[in-house]
Amino acid sequence: MKHSPSILLSCLLALILPIPSLTAFADDNLIVYSGRSDKFVKPVIAEFTRQTGIKVTLHTGKSAALLNKLRIEGARTDADLFLSNDAGNLQHGSDWNLFHAMTPSLVAPIETSYRAADNTWVGLSARARVLVVNTQGPWADKLDSIFDLADPALDGKLGITNSSNGSYIAGTTVYMLAAGKDKTRQWLRGMKANVNGKVFNKHRQIVKAVANGKLQVGLVNHYYIYRHLDKYPDAPIKIVVPDQSKDGMGVAWNVAGIAISKHTTKTVLAEKLVAFLISATGQKQFAEVNREYPTRTGVTASPVIPAASSYRVANVPMSTLGRQRDATLDLIEEVGMP
Amino acid sequence: MTSPLLALTGTLRAGRHFTSLGGLASAVVLLATIPLLYVIYNSLQLSIDEWFGLWSARLPALLWNTLSLAVLVAIGCVLLGVSSAWWIARRDFPGRKLATWLMILPLTVPTYVFAHIYTTLLEEDGWLGRLWLSLFGETTSLPDLYNIWGVTLILSLAGFSYVFLLARAALSQPTRSLEEAARIQGASTLEVFWRVNLPLLRPAIAAGLAVVVLHVLSDFGAVSMLRFQTFTLSIYLQMSGRFDYQAAAGLSLILVILSLTFLVLERFFRSRQRYYSARHSRRQPLRRASPLETSLIWLWLGLITLLAFGLPLAWMLSWSWQAWAGNLINAEFWGYAGNSLMVAVIAATLAVIAAFPVAFYNARKRSVGSQTLLQFSSVGFVLPGPVIALGILSFLLAQLPLLYGGLTALLIALVIRFLPLAVQSQDAALAQLTPSVEQASRSLGTGPLETLWRVVLPMIRGSMATAWVLVFIDTLKELPATLILRPTGFDTLPVRIWIEASEEMLELAAPAALMLVIGTLPVLWIMMKNHSVDTRSD
Numbered sequence: 001m002k003h004s005p006s007i008l009l010s011c012l013l014a015l016i017l018p019i020p021s022l023t024a025f026a027d028d029n030l031i032v033y034s035g036r037s038d039k040f041v042k043p044v045i046a047e048f049t050r051q052t053g054i055k056v057t058l059h060t061g062k063s064a065a066l067l068n069k070l071r072i073e074g075a076r077t078d079a080d081l082f083l084s085n086d087a088g089n090l091q092h093g094s095d096w097n098l099f100h101a102m103t104p105s106l107v108a109p110i111e112t113s114y115r116a117a118d119n120t121w122v123g124l125s126a127r128a129r130v131l132v133v134n135t136q137g138p139w140a141d142k143l144d145s146i147f148d149l150a151d152p153a154l155d156g157k158l159g160i161t162n163s164s165n166g167s168y169i170a171g172t173t174v175y176m177l178a179a180g181k182d183k184t185r186q187w188l189r190g191m192k193a194n195v196n197g198k199v200f201n202k203h204r205q206i207v208k209a210v211a212n213g214k215l216q217v218g219l220v221n222h223y224y225i226y227r228h229l230d231k232y233p234d235a236p237i238k239i240v241v242p243d244q245s246k247d248g249m250g251v252a253w254n255v256a257g258i259a260i261s262k263h264t265t266k267t268v269l270a271e272k273l274v275a276f277l278i279s280a281t282g283q284k285q286f287a288e289v290n291r292e293y294p295t296r297t298g299v300t301a302s303p304v305i306p307a308a309s310s311y312r313v314a315n316v317p318m319s320t321l322g323r324q325r326d327a328t329l330d331l332i333e334e335v336g337m338p
Numbered sequence: 339m340t341s342p343l344l345a346l347t348g349t350l351r352a353g354r355h356f357t358s359l360g361g362l363a364s365a366v367v368l369l370a371t372i373p374l375l376y377v378i379y380n381s382l383q384l385s386i387d388e389w390f391g392l393w394s395a396r397l398p399a400l401l402w403n404t405l406s407l408a409v410l411v412a413i414g415c416v417l418l419g420v421s422s423a424w425w426i427a428r429r430d431f432p433g434r435k436l437a438t439w440l441m442i443l444p445l446t447v448p449t450y451v452f453a454h455i456y457t458t459l460l461e462e463d464g465w466l467g468r469l470w471l472s473l474f475g476e477t478t479s480l481p482d483l484y485n486i487w488g489v490t491l492i493l494s495l496a497g498f499s500y501v502f503l504l505a506r507a508a509l510s511q512p513t514r515s516l517e518e519a520a521r522i523q524g525a526s527t528l529e530v531f532w533r534v535n536l537p538l539l540r541p542a543i544a545a546g547l548a549v550v551v552l553h554v555l556s557d558f559g560a561v562s563m564l565r566f567q568t569f570t571l572s573i574y575l576q577m578s579g580r581f582d583y584q585a586a587a588g589l590s591l592i593l594v595i596l597s598l599t600f601l602v603l604e605r606f607f608r609s610r611q612r613y614y615s616a617r618h619s620r621r622q623p624l625r626r627a628s629p630l631e632t633s634l635i636w637l638w639l640g641l642i643t644l645l646a647f648g649l650p651l652a653w654m655l656s657w658s659w660q661a662w663a664g665n666l667i668n669a670e671f672w673g674y675a676g677n678s679l680m681v682a683v684i685a686a687t688l689a690v691i692a693a694f695p696v697a698f699y700n701a702r703k704r705s706v707g708s709q710t711l712l713q714f715s716s717v718g719f720v721l722p723g724p725v726i727a728l729g730i731l732s733f734l735l736a737q738l739p740l741l742y743g744g745l746t747a748l749l750i751a752l753v754i755r756f757l758p759l760a761v762q763s764q765d766a767a768l769a770q771l772t773p774s775v776e777q778a779s780r781s782l783g784t785g786p787l788e789t790l791w792r793v794v795l796p797m798i799r800g801s802m803a804t805a806w807v808l809v810f811i812d813t814l815k816e817l818p819a820t821l822i823l824r825p826t827g828f829d830t831l832p833v834r835i836w837i838e839a840s841e842e843m844l845e846l847a848a849p850a851a852l853m854l855v856i857g858t859l860p861v862l863w864i865m866m867k868n869h870s871v872d873t874r875s876d
Contacts, residue, residue: 031826031827037837037841038837038841039841039843057826057827058827059826059827060829060837061821061822061833061837062578062821064577064578064579064581065578065724065821065822067581068577068578068581068728068822069731069822072728072731072732072735073731073735073742074735076735076739076742076743078743078826079826092581162565164565164575164579169579198482201457201484201563201565205461208462212462325579325580326580329579329580
C-alpha cells in the first residue's frame with residue numbers, strides 16, 4: 001500500500017479533464033441551434049438533405065437559452081446557424097453582432113419588414129395573434145378588437161396565457177408600438193381584472209376552454225385554433241382577426257426566422273440551407289407544417305387559415321420586437337399581469 | 339471568497355497526514371466554487387442603484403415565496419418520510435420489503451415530470467379531473483396547482499424519499515439497549531420515542547431535510563412548470579427574458595447566501611451533539627404487527643404510493659403504450675437513453691470520488707477550516723442549474739478553451755451540482771464511525787492509507803453506494819444544466835422529455851420518463867442490497 005495521495009489527485013484530474021469530444025462533425029455537416037419544435041423542423045430539413053446531400057444536425061432548445069449559449073461561446077461555437085421562433089431573439093443576436101450578414105440577393109424575396117435591416121437574419125414563417133371566439137355564446141359576433149378584451153363585461157369569460165409567454169410578450173410589444181403605451185397599459189389592466197388571476201399555461205388549453213363554453217373568448221396564435229379543429233371538427237369556435245376597422249391598428253404578427261453564425265466556416269453551405277428555406281418549395285413546407293404564413297411574397301399559406309391578403313397586419317417592423325422587449329416586460333410588470 | 343484559500347493554506351501548515359487530504363479537499367472545493375466566482379464577478383457589475391432596485395422590487399416577494407415553500411415542503415417530507423420509515427423499520431408486516439421499495443421509487447420521477455403529469459391529470463378531461471367533476475359536480479372548479487400548495491404537493495411527493503431513506507437507516511441502527519434502559523427507568527412508549535428515538539433520529543432527519551431543502555431551493559423543473567416565483571425561476575427569467583446576467587447573478591448571490599446560512603445553521607445544530615453507534619449492540623427480532631396495525635400501515639403506505647408513484651407510472655405506461663403502438667420508439671430513442679446512462683454513470687462516479695476527501699477531511703479534522711470547506715462544497719447545489727452551466731461555460735471558454743467541446747463541461751457542471759449529495763451522505767456515515775476503530779488500526783501499525791482502504795472504506799461502503807446512487811439518480815434526471823452544456827446534437831432523456839412535453843407531444847415524453855424509472859431501478863436495487871448487507875453484518 002504505497003499509494004501516494006498525489007497519485008489519487010492525478011487520477012481524479014485525469015478522470016475529470018480530458019474526456020474527448022464524442023461528436024466529431026464532418027465538413028459537409030451543418031449544425032443548427034434550433035429554438036423551434038423538432039416536429040416542424042425535421043421534415044423540412046430532411047427534404048433539404050434529400051435534395052442537396054448536405055447533412056444537418058439539430059441542437060434543439062429554447063431560443064433564448066441557445067442565444068445565450070451562442071453569445072458566450074463566441075468564436076468557439078459549433079453552430080453554423082441559429083433558428084428561432086421569435087423575431088425578438090433574432091434581433092437581439094444581431095445587436096450583439098453574433099450573425100453574419102447574408103448576401104442581399106439571397107434574402108431579397110422576403111419583404112424587408114420580415115428581415116433584419118442588415119440582412120443578419122431573415123423571417124421564414126409568420127403567426128398572427130388572433131381571437132378565438134365561442135360561436136354559440138353571447139359574444140359570438142361582438143368582438144373585433146383585442147382592446148375589447150378589457151371590457152368589464154368579459155369578467156370571467158376571457159382566456160389569456162401567463163405573461164412570460166413569448167408570443168404574448170411579442171404581441172404586447174406590437175400593441176405598445178402601434179397603439180401607444182397608455183392604451184396598452186389600460187388594456188392590460190382591463191384584462192387583468194377580467195381573468196381574476198386565472199391564466200393559462202398553454203394556448204391549447206385556452207382554445208379548449210372556449211370550445212367547451214367555459215370561456216367565451218381567448219387571445220391565441222392562430223394555428224392553435226386549427227389544431228383543435230383537427231381533432232374536433234365540429235367544435236363551436238371561430239377565428240376573429242382583430243383590429244381590421246378603418247382606423248384599427250391591424251393584427252400583430254411575429255416571425256420565426258434563421259440567422260447564420262458569424263463564426264461559421266461554412267458560410268456557403270449555410271447560405272444553401274437559407275436559400276432552400278426561402279425558396280418557394282421550402283417556404284411552403286416550412287410554414288405549412290404548422291399552418292403559419294410564408295414570409296415570401298407570392299407563396300400562399302394553407303387554405304384553411306384566413307389568407308394573409310384578406311387582412312391588414314400592424315405596421316411594426318419585426319426588428320423592433322427585440323429592442324422593445326425590455327420596455328414591454330417593464331409595462332407588464334408594472335401592471336402586475338399574472 | 340478567501341475562506342477555501344485560507345483553509346488551504348491552513349491545512350498546508352497542519353499535521354502531515356492532513357496536508358494531502360486537506361489539499362485534495364481544497365482542490366475539489368475550489369472546482370466547485372467556480373460558478374460562485376462567476377456569480378460574484380457578475381454581481382459586482384451591478385451598481386448600488388441596481389442593487390437597490392432589485393432589493394425593493396423583487397426580494398421581499400422572492401424571499402417569502404422561497405422560504406415558505408422550503409418550510410412547507412420540509413413539513414410535507416417529514417410527515418411522509420418519517421411516518422413510513424418508522425413503520426417499515428420497526429414493525430414486521432407482510433410486504434415490508436415491497437413497502438421499502440415503494441417508498442423510494444418516487445425518486446425515479448423528476449419534478450418536472452411530476453408537475454407535468456399532475457397538471458395534465460387535473461385537466462377537465464384528465465383522470466383526476468373527471469373523477470373530481472363526477473364527485474363534486476360539473477360546475478365546481480378543479481383544484482389549481484399553480485400556487486404554493488400545488489408546488490408543495492409536487493415537491494413533497496418527489497422529495498420525501500430522501501427523508502425516508504435516512505430516517506429508515508437511522509431507525510434500523512441497533513439502539514435497543516438505549517430504549518430498554520429508558521423503559522427500565524419507567525419511560526412510556528411516547529417518552530421513549532420523544533426522548534430516545536427522536537434525538538437519535540435528529541441527525542438523520544436533519545440530513546434528509548438538508549437534502550430536501552436544497553432540492554427545493556434549486557428546483558427548476560416544478561417551479562417553472564407551475565410558474566411559482568422562487569429565486570430559481572426569477573433568475574432564469576432574468577437571463578432568458580431580459581438577457582440580464584447581472585441581475586440574475588445578483589439574485590443568485592442572495593440565494594447562495596440564504597442557502598449557506600441554512601446549511602451553517604443546520605450543521606451548527608447537528609454538530610452540537612454527536613452519537614456513536616455501538617456496533618456490538620444486540621439485535622432483536624422486529625415486533626410483529628397486529629392485523630389492525632397491518633391494515634393501517636398499508637392504508638397509509640398505499641395512499642403515499644398511489645400519489646407518489648402509482649398515478650405517474652400509470653400515466654407513463656398509458657402514453658408509452660400509444661407511442662409503442664405508433665412505432666415511435668426507434669433507434670433515436672435508444673440513443674437518448676444510452677446518452678443519459680453514460681453521463682449519469684460517469685458523473686456519479688466522479689462525484690463520489692471527489693466528495694470523499696471533503697467528507698473524510700471534515701470527519702477527522704472537525705476544524706473551522708474543514709467545516710468551511712464542507713459548506714462551500716455545497717455551493718453547486720444551491721445555485722440554479724442554468725447559472726452553474728453559464729458559469730462553467732464562461733470559465734472554460736476563458737481559461738481552458740481546449741477543454742471545451744465534448745462532455746467535459748457537462749460533467750464538471752453535473753459533478754459540481756450534485757457533489758453535496760455525495761458529501762452529505764459520506765459525511766453522515768463517517769460521523770457515525772467511531773474514531774476508536776481507526777485508532778485501533780493505526781495502533782496496530784497500519785499506515786493511514788491502508789487504514790483508509792481496509793478499515794474506513796469497507797465500513798462506509800453502504801453509504802458510498804448510497805451516495806453514488808443518489809448522484810446517479812439526480813444526474814439521470816438533471817435538466818437545466820444539461821440543456822445548456824450538452825455537446826451539440828447530444829440529447830438525453832430529460833432533454834427529450836422537456837422538448838416533447840413543451841410541444842404537448844405526450845406520447846413522446848412518456849416513454850422517455852418511463853425509461854428514467856426503468857433505468858434507475860437497478861441502481862436502487864444495488865443501494866437497497868447494500869443497506870441490507872449493512873444490517874446483516876451487525
